Amino acid sequence: MHFLSTCLLSLLAISNVYAASLTLQSPRFTISSPDATQLRSEPLSTTKKPSPLVLGAKDVLKLTFQVVEEEGKGVQPHQTFLRFYDEVSGEEGIQPVRVTTGGKAKFELNMAKPPASLPPTTSTDPLKVTLIIGSFTHDPFKVDLFDLFLPASQPAPQHPDEPSFHSLPEIHHTFRADPKLPPKFISAAFAGLVLAPWVVLLGLWGAIRPTVPHLFSPNILPFLATLSAFEGLLFWYWVDLKLGQVLLYGGILTVPTLVAGKQALSTMGKWRTGRK
Amino acid sequence: MAPAKTHQSQQSNAVHSLWTAYNQSTSSRLKTVDAFLVFLMLSGVIQFLYCVLITNYPFNAFLAGFASNVGQFVLTASLRAQVNPQNRSEFKDVSPERAFADFALGSIVLHFFVYNFLG
Numbered sequence: 001m002h003f004l005s006t007c008l009l010s011l012l013a014i015s016n017v018y019a020a021s022l023t024l025q026s027p028r029f030t031i032s033s034p035d036a037t038q039l040r041s042e043p044l045s046t047t048k049k050p051s052p053l054v055l056g057a058k059d060v061l062k063l064t065f066q067v068v069e070e071e072g073k074g075v076q077p078h079q080t081f082l083r084f085y086d087e088v089s090g091e092e093g094i095q096p097v098r099v100t101t102g103g104k105a106k107f108e109l110n111m112a113k114p115p116a117s118l119p120p121t122t123s124t125d126p127l128k129v130t131l132i133i134g135s136f137t138h139d140p141f142k143v144d145l146f147d148l149f150l151p152a153s154q155p156a157p158q159h160p161d162e163p164s165f166h167s168l169p170e171i172h173h174t175f176r177a178d179p180k181l182p183p184k185f186i187s188a189a190f191a192g193l194v195l196a197p198w199v200v201l202l203g204l205w206g207a208i209r210p211t212v213p214h215l216f217s218p219n220i221l222p223f224l225a226t227l228s229a230f231e232g233l234l235f236w237y238w239v240d241l242k243l244g245q246v247l248l249y250g251g252i253l254t255v256p257t258l259v260a261g262k263q264a265l266s267t268m269g270k271w272r273t274g275r276k
Numbered sequence: 277m278a279p280a281k282t283h284q285s286q287q288s289n290a291v292h293s294l295w296t297a298y299n300q301s302t303s304s305r306l307k308t309v310d311a312f313l314v315f316l317m318l319s320g321v322i323q324f325l326y327c328v329l330i331t332n333y334p335f336n337a338f339l340a341g342f343a344s345n346v347g348q349f350v351l352t353a354s355l356r357a358q359v360n361p362q363n364r365s366e367f368k369d370v371s372p373e374r375a376f377a378d379f380a381l382g383s384i385v386l387h388f389f390v391y392n393f394l395g
Contacts, residue, residue, distance in 0.1 A: 179331075179333045180331075180333070181331075181333060182330050182331050182333075186330060190322075190326045190330065193322050193326075194319065194322050194323060194326070196318075196322070197315045197316075197318040197319040197322065198315070200314070200315060200318060201311060201312065201314075201315035204311035204314065204315075205308060205311055208304055208307045208308055208311060209304070210304045210305060210307070210308040211304070227380060227384075230384050231384075231387065234384070234387050234388055234391050235391070237388075237391055238391040238394060243392075246388075250388075261377060261380075265373035265374075265376065265377060266373070268372075268373050269371060269372075269373045272372065
């Protein structure tokens with residue numbers, strides 16, 4: 001435990017020695033118009049932001065500074081970025097800055113030829129400009145430099161496919177009206193018409209008067225009974241039963257039907273050949 | 277209009293003689309079956325007329341009824357053909373009893389499907 005704490009302390013001491021902090025020396029910005037007249041030139045402070053800068057459509061902003069350690073030695077950090085951030089819309093753009101080995105850096109923003117990394121700007125909201133420095137051997141360093149008003153940018157061009165990604169108009173289904181039954185009189189009349197052929201059938205059979213000499217013979221009757229039972233089962237299925245039940249009962253009924261049928265039809269065959 | 281009259285009377289004579297021949301030469305059993313066939317045909321025609329003229333609204337009902345008529349007609353016609361003693365030479369290996377058994381089985385299966393479709 002004692003050994004561990006001394007180890008940690010020594011580790012902290014070593015890391016302290018390693019991590020020096022960075023700062024800026026003599027940061028300065030200059031805004032000049034296209035014909036090289038200086039509009040504004042001020043030194044920057046790392047603690048207090050100046051009044052917001054305003055750039056016209058063709059003005060040039062020059063930024064110079066030197067990155068130094070606490071003792072004043074110039075340092076070339078591994079990463080130096082300027083971040084342009086629009087707080088209202090949330091857009092940001094990052095611009096790397098070239099730093100010499102001595103730590104001297106110079107950044108120029110020419111609005112006549114703006115870099116592609118600038119975020120879209122509006123005429124009313126400023127861009128917050130921040131300097132971000134990263135180094136393997138020093139603590140990271142970030143400073144808010146100033147607020148910048150740039151001319152408003154063009155709106156983003158619309159992709160030709162973009163309208164197809166919006167939601168389509170809502171579909172309102174129109175349903176067909178329910179089918180209607182014809183008037184009761186017509187229904188009744190045609191019901192009577194459809195049942196009329198039964199009358200014709202009964203009339204014809206009455207005229208023909210077919211004889212059924214062996215209808216109630218004990219050889220024939222069971223077969224007719226089982227056939228009628230089948231028809232009754234099917235009617236029962238129509239009004240009440242389910243498919244599984246009717247198939248089961250039908251399967252059961254098949255057995256006596258086959259037996260009775262064999263008996264009846266063989267008897268009929270014998271009578272027919274006997275008569276012949 | 278003498279030729280037209282004789283033509284018509286010839287026609288009616290032909291129909292009349294056909295009818296008389298049919299009546300005399302067909303057995304009563306075959307006539308029974310024929311009456312059933314006529315009944316089926318009438319029933320089917322009237323159902324079809326209703327569907328065409330009025331409405332086909334419960335379409336499954338129309339199909340079930342019409343199919344039952346047509347199916348039963350087919351089965352009965354085949355039974356009549358097989359049972360007719362004058363056709364013995366064409367149906368040597370199908371006895372009339374076998375024909376009737378086929379007819380009964382086919383009718384039961386047809387009725388099952390028709391009841392199924394009627395709903």
